[in-house]
Amino acid sequence: MIHILPVPGIGEIASGDDLGALLGRALAPLAPETGDILVVTQKIVSKAEGQRVALSTVTPGARAIEIAGAIGKDPRLVELVLAESTQVVRAAPNVLITRHRLGLVMANAGIDASNIGTAQPDSVLLLPKDPDASAAGLRDAIQARLGVKLGIVLSDSFGRPWRNGVVNVAIGSAGLPAIHDKRGGLDRDGRPLQVTQIAYGDLLASAAGLAMGEAAEGLPVVLVRGCLLPDEDIPAARLVRPLGEDLFQ
């Protein structure tokens, strides 16, 4: 049986906060066990890492101004999106989908202007610089504090081609197989398995998303207990399909 436990007591996070220490304190009452997986929304990691940018400090370039005019977005936000991205996938009225420098194809390069606190209403949050490294850092900090090695997933919510609505996916991980390769396995009838890779990182993020909610009741940290995953450490970067290998294009 798998349990998805809310982790209460995470307050508003500010730049420079020691998130590992905060998470360790919040987790202690849940008596974390080896094999537990902590799913953390990337937003609080971004905040702790100081990834907040005041729009008033951004000077949009010519390309950002042109795109912003065509799609009806703030040119300063578009400038930040372009700076975070390697490729514009789709620009249409009120839609800007790019390939983030991490390889993630997502709206607005993951830049977030909601639930980022009222102290700086003019500011937005970029994604963490290296989400897998952030996850590994949190794992190490929690292990040092509580003596237990957890798996960590940093999650974000993504739209998808061809499907309505958003789901939570893993943009960073440590201490678990974000993707697990079953190639060579057999099905129950002894035939080679057709499905060969399971995106456990994304399954974990989505499971946690059921408990996290999105609005006023938002919960940034969730513990998943009882999940029997293969004993591998494959970072979430491996969930990103390299450009040119996409099967759907």
Place this chain on the structure above:
Amino acid sequence: MIHILPVPGIGEIASGDDLGALLGRALAPLAPETGDILVVTQKIVSKAEGQRVALSTVTPGARAIEIAGAIGKDPRLVELVLAESTQVVRAAPNVLITRHRLGLVMANAGIDASNIGTAQPDSVLLLPKDPDASAAGLRDAIQARLGVKLGIVLSDSFGRPWRNGVVNVAIGSAGLPAIHDKRGGLDRDGRPLQVTQIAYGDLLASAAGLAMGEAAEGLPVVLVRGCLLPDEDIPAARLVRPLGEDLFQ
């Protein structure tokens, strides 16, 4: 807290089996409660509904033979895929991605040749004809038997553009909001929410996928308990983005 409970005791399913009665019997020991959600892999629904096709009965047409030759697949399988599809999205060596008549963009139109039993090794399984209707039928049958109205999700595993590995998604549902519209909601700071639609059906399917596994340990039915969803009944068909509205193309 959310719990994901395995539902043991579902044996091999054959065409014509009364799946509602079987699920009712298997669920009884778990004492299901209002609000519980049963996630059922579409494969056993297909089997019960007689969606098995013997490849020896299929005569491939000219287009199927041509595509099969180009991509190295069985022309009879390709014939079935084309018959189930409205559009070929991608055909490449060992890859055939189409838009299924239900609107789902997926490999091989969801036709499955693994874990379908050894009695007919030459056969494959099509998706259920109307997965939302199948889900509603199971809900009604279980309610009649156990007196409790569960949410039902029919799940399948999908590859995704730009991301490696498969995740479980909802291809049918009843008694829950497969997608929930938050438009008009505010974030904790009182700003309009940027993320407006949550794909709860897919989150539930993925959460269940953590417990289901894929190979020898495969478990076709899982109960999700404690999930506080909005009180709506929005079928999984609403997760399919209509052709022409895709934001990523």
